[in-house]
Amino acid sequence: MQSEPLYREKLTKVLKEKREAVERDPYRLSFHLMPPTGLLNDPNGFIYWRGEYHLFYQWMPFKTNHGAKCWGHYVTKDFIKWRHEKVALTPTEWFDQNGCYSGSAIIHEEKMYLFYTGNVKDTQGNRQTYQCLAISEDGIHFDKKGPVISLPEGYTAHFRDPKVWKHRDIFYMVVGAQKLDEKGTIALFESKDLLNWKYKGNVIKNENDFLNDFGYMFECPDLFQLNGHDLLIFCPQGLEPKGDFYHNTYQSGYVVGVMDYETGALEHDEFYELDRGFDFYAPQTTTDEQGRRIMFAWMGVPEQNEQNHPTISHDWLHNMTLPRELLYENNKLYQRPLQELVELRQPNVFEKQVHLQPEMFWKLLNETTKGTELLLDFLTLPEDWFQIDIAEAVRLIYSKEKQLFILERKSYVDGKFERRQCFLRNLTSLQIFIDTSAIEIFINEGEEVFSARFYSNMSAHHIHFSSSGSCSFSLQKWSLSSYHIDS
Incomplete structure (x- = not known):
């Protein structure tokens, strides 16, 4: 001692x-x-x-x-x-x-x-x-x-x-x-x-x-x-x-x-x-x-x-x-990102109404692997599946038919994709925080939450959206500032 x-x-x-x-x-x-x-x-x-x-x-x-x-x-x-x-x-x-x-x-x-x-x-x-x-x-x-x-x-x-x-x-x-x-x-x-x-x-x-x-x-x-x-x-x-x-x-x-x-x-x-x-x-x-x-x-x-x-x-x-x-x-516990976190958002917000057709994808260029927040509000969803691919290392999938929300990530142990999922009756919104090696997903204003570490190819900046059928949602994207830490 x-x-x-x-x-x-x-x-x-x-x-x-x-x-x-x-x-x-x-x-x-x-x-x-x-x-x-x-x-x-x-x-x-x-x-x-x-x-x-x-x-x-x-x-x-x-x-x-x-x-x-x-x-x-x-x-x-x-x-x-x-x-x-x-x-x-x-x-x-x-x-x-x-x-x-x-x-x-x-x-x-x-x-x-x-x-x-x-x-x-x-x-x-x-x-x-x-x-x-x-x-x-x-x-x-x-x-x-x-x-x-x-x-x-x-x-x-x-x-x-x-x-x-x-x-x-x-x-x-x-x-x-x-x-x-x-x-x-x-x-x-x-x-x-x-x-x-x-x-x-x-x-x-x-x-x-x-x-x-x-x-x-x-x-x-x-x-x-x-x-x-x-x-x-x-x-x-x-x-x-x-x-x-x-x-x-x-x-x-x-x-x-x-x-x-x-x-x-x-x-x-x-x-x-x-x-x-x-x-x-x-x-x-x-x-x-x-x-x-x-x-x-x-x-x-x-x-x-x-x-x-x-x-x-x-x-x-x-x-x-x-x-x-x-x-x-x-009769449900909700978890929501603390309101103060909006101060991380940098001024220039990217906004778009996105309409996906069957079997097509839309690519969003994410300029950095550091600090991104996505906010999606859904207008229509396909009967089968909707998917978001992030930095070639994370997949978010919602199956309306099976009423399942799925998180897949590339394992840092063997490089294979592994899965966590939960029952979700309906998907109305997603709020996603993407850090260099961490992601937190808040579903339907905190009805369900998924947290995970992930390790992507640092040159992979793209986010892909795809759908089995007609799908539409509003999208907002912010680049986020870093925490300021005094040692």
Whole structure:
């Protein structure tokens, strides 16, 4: 175990040595947050405070695989201009020496409280976990207070990712967990002062609840209210593919219901996947002064061909999704790109009414592989299929006949096209954000969302539209500016 000053000295040296390699990468992202170097994964401690949004993240700065991670730290006022602050938490204490794992933030008495999982392993690989606290008066410098919760009885050491919120006059915490029978669950705690916590049991109380046998581990829980409904977001591990569902290594999704704070039980409906693409995990939400529920997620999936990404040779790996506003309307959770992102649009918009005839295609020259937004509103669709081909690496297909929306991408593992798809009764609009090596597709104003990393031939700038029959839509295209990031 090394001291914090030594850790920070080593980090400064690594950033200086590897920054040039990262900046040379043609797949370096333009308007998605990525690590200065090394590996990024879960968003942590996402909070609005004193007019700024703080987004911490799991960070392994010294290499592009997992290990004893620290908390990196981005701050913004407008989601366009960002600054990368000094590392917030380092794995340098006895209770977090093998990693400052994921957690959350809350503001109390004009101070920022970070709750995180301290990971400890012995020489045989046996794990211990502690739910830890660090406090800051300025949101930049943090004073570690150590563990506030040790492992309760009835759980394995896979016990992590505390999310804290306040309901009425009581603070609550959910923790992702695994029971002794190796089934996933979510533990609940309550506190009056954020320091002394009382265990209330599992959020899932009913032994006949389908979530009692819904994978072997639940990660990254987040419980909040939206439009009068209680939503629980979490990441179940160990689900087998089922129809169009659960085709990534691990899943991210939510249930909707009613939380009984007296009993600590959540009565809920079925599980819904949040994102239907290849790369989405560990989402976390917060609210701001406007009352918006905003979400970030890691644009990746654990253990899914991570070391095959071409960015590895340039000493970095993974990124965040775009920020999304969550809205619960008509018994459905919608995800929409945050309104501030329109400020990325450069002034000259390309607009056209497009009419496709059977078996013909229309080619749109995209002047750059960096920063493009497309907005399509459909007037008519063919009975069979409509397709968009992007940079010879991504295909978007809608079959009206089968009521399927399909995302295909060229695999960065073997170069073959692979597929994700979902049921979609009707297609009315598409909003597509294309970065150098990331794409996010918002369907019907956020009814469904697909996120994916992709790696195209950098000289392939064209976007092709084709259709099996008569098709018409209005198209708007913007070139997007890059995020401005101060280090």
